[in-house]
Amino acid sequence: MLNLNRFIGALLVIAVALCFSSVTQAKSYKAAEIYSKQTYKYGRYEMRMRVAKGSGVLSTFFTYKNGSEQSGVFWEEIDLEIFGKNNATQWQSNVIIGTNRPTTKTEGLHTMPYSLGDGYNTYVLEWTPSYIAWFVNGTQVRRINGGQFVTSLTSPQDIRFNLWAANIAEWVGAFNPNILPVYQFINYIDYKPWNSATNSFGTGWRDDFNSFDSNRWTKANWTFGENLADFDTNNVVVKNGILILALTREGQTGYAGTPPADGGSSSSTPATSSIHIEAERFNEAGGNLTISGGVVSYIDAGEWFKYLGVSIPQTAMYRVEYRVASALTTAQFTLDRDGVGLGTISVPNTGGWGTFQTISHNIYLNAGTQNLAIYANTGGFNIDWIKLTKIN
Numbered sequence: 001m002l003n004l005n006r007f008i009g010a011l012l013v014i015a016v017a018l019c020f021s022s023v024t025q026a027k028s029y030k031a032a033e034i035y036s037k038q039t040y041k042y043g044r045y046e047m048r049m050r051v052a053k054g055s056g057v058l059s060t061f062f063t064y065k066n067g068s069e070q071s072g073v074f075w076e077e078i079d080l081e082i083f084g085k086n087n088a089t090q091w092q093s094n095v096i097i098g099t100n101r102p103t104t105k106t107e108g109l110h111t112m113p114y115s116l117g118d119g120y121n122t123y124v125l126e127w128t129p130s131y132i133a134w135f136v137n138g139t140q141v142r143r144i145n146g147g148q149f150v151t152s153l154t155s156p157q158d159i160r161f162n163l164w165a166a167n168i169a170e171w172v173g174a175f176n177p178n179i180l181p182v183y184q185f186i187n188y189i190d191y192k193p194w195n196s197a198t199n200s201f202g203t204g205w206r207d208d209f210n211s212f213d214s215n216r217w218t219k220a221n222w223t224f225g226e227n228l229a230d231f232d233t234n235n236v237v238v239k240n241g242i243l244i245l246a247l248t249r250e251g252q253t254g255y256a257g258t259p260p261a262d263g264g265s266s267s268s269t270p271a272t273s274s275i276h277i278e279a280e281r282f283n284e285a286g287g288n289l290t291i292s293g294g295v296v297s298y299i300d301a302g303e304w305f306k307y308l309g310v311s312i313p314q315t316a317m318y319r320v321e322y323r324v325a326s327a328l329t330t331a332q333f334t335l336d337r338d339g340v341g342l343g344t345i346s347v348p349n350t351g352g353w354g355t356f357q358t359i360s361h362n363i364y365l366n367a368g369t370q371n372l373a374i375y376a377n378t379g380g381f382n383i384d385w386i387k388l389t390k391i392n
Contacts, residue, residue: 027223027227027228027229027230027250028177028249028250029165029177029180029228029229029230029247029248029249029250030229030230030231030232030234030235030246030247030248030249030250030252030253031162031163031164031165031223031227031229031230031231031232031235031245031246031247032162032163032164032184032219032220032231032232032235032236032245032246032247033160033161033162033163033164033219033220033231033236033245034160034161034162034217034218034219034220034236034243034245035158035159035160035217035218035220036158036159036160036216036217036218037158037215037216037217037218038158038216039065039066039156039157039158040063040156040157040158040159040191040193041127041155041156041157041193041194042127042128042129042193042194043126043127043191043192043193043194043201043204044124044125044126044127044190044191044192044194044201044283044308045061045063045124045125045126045127045159045189045190045191046122046123046124046189046190046191046308046309047061047122047123047124047161047186047187047188047189047190048120048121048122048123048186048187048188048262048369049061049082049120049121049123049184049185049186049187050116050117050118050119050120050121050184050185050260050262051082051084051088051116051117051184052084052088052117052163052182052183052184052247053084053087053088053115053117053179053182054084054085054175054176054179054182055084055085055172055173055174055175055176055179056084056085056165056166056167056169056172056173056174056175056176056228057083057084057085057163057164057165057172057175057179057182057247058081058082058083058084058162058163058164058165058166058172059081059082059084059088059163059184059245060079060080060081060082060160060161060162060163061080061123061125061159061160061161062077062078062079062080062081062159062160063077063078063125063127063157063158063159063160064076064077064157064158064160065077065155065156065157066157066158068096071101072099073099074097074098074099074152074155075096075097075098075099075103076096076097076152076153076154076155076157077094077095077096077097077157078094078095078096078125078127078132078153078157079092079093079094079095079096080092080093080123080125080134081094082116083172083173084117084172084173084182085172085173086173087115087117088115088116088117088118089111089112089113089114089115089116090109090110090111090112091109091110091112091116091136092107092108092109092110093107093108093110093134093141093142094106094107094108095132095144095149095153097148097149097152097153098152104148104149106144106149108134108142110136110141110142112136116136119260120185120187120260120262120263121136121137121311122135122136122137122138122309122311122369123135123136124136124309126201126281127153127194128194129150129151129194129196130145130146130150131143131144131145131146131150132144132149132150132153133281137275137311137313138275138276138277138309138310138311138388139274139275139276140276140278140281159189159191161184161186161189161243161245162220162231162245163182163183163184163235163245163246163247164227164228164229164231164247165227165228165229165247166226166227166228167226167227167228168226175228177249180247180248180249180252181246181247181248181249181252182246182247183244183245183246183247183255183259184244184245185242185243185244185259185260185262186209186242186243186244186245187208187209187241187242187243187262188206188207188208188209189206189207190204190205190206190207190309191204191205191206192204192283192308198285199291200282200283200284200285201283201284201308208241209238209241209242209243210238210241211238212236212238212243219231219233219236220233221233229247232253234253234254235247235248235253235254235255237254237255239255239258239259240258240259240261242259242262244259263367263368274387274388274389275310275311275312275387275388275389276385276386276387277307277310277385277386277387277388278294278384278385279294279295279296279305279323279374279383279384279385279386280294280295280296281307282296282305282306282307283306283307283308284305284306284308284373285303285304285305285306286302286303286304286305287299287300287302287303287304287376288300288303289303289305294384295325295382295383295384296382296383297353297382298353298379298380298382299331299333299374299376299379299380299381299382299383300376300379300380301376301377301378301379302376302379303376303379304336304373304374304375304376305373305374306336306371306372306373307371307372307373307386308371309369309370309371310369310370310371310372310388311368311369311370312365312366312367312368312369312370312388313367313390314367314390315365315366315367316364316365316390316391317362317363317364317365317390317391318362318363318364318365318388318389318390318391319360319361319362319388319389319391320335320343320360320361320362320363320386320387320388321358321359321360321386321387321388321389322345322358322359322360322383322385322386322387323356323357323358323383323384323385323386324347324350324356324357324358324359324381324382324383324384325350325352325353325354325355325356325357325381325382325384326347326348326349326350326353326380326381326382327349327350327351327352327353327380328347328349328380328381329348329349330378330380331346331347331376331378331379331380331381332344332345332346332347332376332377332378333345333347333374333375333376333377333381334374334375334377335363335372335373335374336372336373336374336375337370337371337372337373338370338371341375342363342364342365342372343361343362343363344377345359345360345361347359347380347381353382356382356384362391365388374386
């Protein structure tokens with residue numbers, strides 16, 4: 001684990017560089033970063049990325065309140081950082097806050113059962129007034145409910161992607177320049193603002209990187225002390241609908257190859273993995289839904305709730321499980337994909353509204369990012385969670 005004081009010092013240097021940009025320095029390696037011209041606040045940030053492998057390398061997405069590094073200013077930042085070390089199987093979630101230096105942070109280190117550098121994977125950051133959550137391929141990996149790391153984040157922030165090499169070996173591993181060049185490939189980013197009136201995410205914008213939108217993004221051209229490379233604008237390339245961030249040697253900037261295609265599946269996800277969805281984390285809904293204790297409760301006929309961007313790793317038959325409760329014998333709902341019913345299942349009387357049991361049915365699903373919804377044919381049931389598992 002990174003030494004606290006050293007890492008906070010690194011963040012201070014990074015933030016100073018972000019706020020007071022300068023031309024690139026004469027370093028031997030060149031990195032890449034883009035940042036948004038506008039600032040954003042609560043919302044759902046989804047992106048598809050294939051990250052770089054290699055010790056000492058970081059592929060990141062984060063939000064940052066400009067000016068946080070200044071003395072006496074309250075720091076606000078949310079991070080999703082994928083380490084290139086250990087075959088890109090580890091990543092870090094973090095929130096950084098505080099007026100005092102060193103700042104206060106809450107690092108979470110997460111190890112995946114597969115490499116995040118072998119294929120595209122879907123990452124989601126949800127930031128609302130009551131929680132912050134991180135997801136990978138439709139599975140919630142970490143969630144912070146309330147507390148200072150949620151309630152202290154009150155300012156709009158810009159959004160950033162970058163690929164760089166750190167000189168902090170105890171954090172990211174020792175950098176080996178022989179791995180260069182390495183690349184971070186980003187298929188899209190989708191942002192949906194939080195609607196407090198409906199307690200859901202609304203309609204925002206999506207960038208598929210069919211071109212570089214200079215009205216939305218700026219390319220960084222600075223460096224900072226803990227970065228072994230300069231951010232070079234030539235290392236930001238858009239090609240074939242993919243944003244490429246490159247980490248290269250000096251004099252070898254840019255990207256002349258063909259970016260790996262995103263087939264819509266998370267190729268690094270093992271076939272036996274499951275997709276777990278907390279029922280209350282829907283993105284769109286119809287009706288007067290009640291959420292209590294992390295459960296969508298007392299669902300009535302005609303009500304529905306939808307989960308956007310569920311990543312199905314392989315085309316196959318899936319067992320779909322639902323954790324449900326009901327005091328009736330007539331409840332029934334349909335699993336829906338963009339208006340097409342995939343399968344209907346009846347909810348038994350489980351013995352009461354607070355007595356849960358798991359029911360399931362088998363559904364054939366195509367690989368790719370899909371929008372799945374629950375539609376109540378007849379009402380009178382609660383749902384706690386949904387789980388999809390490929391049938392071998």
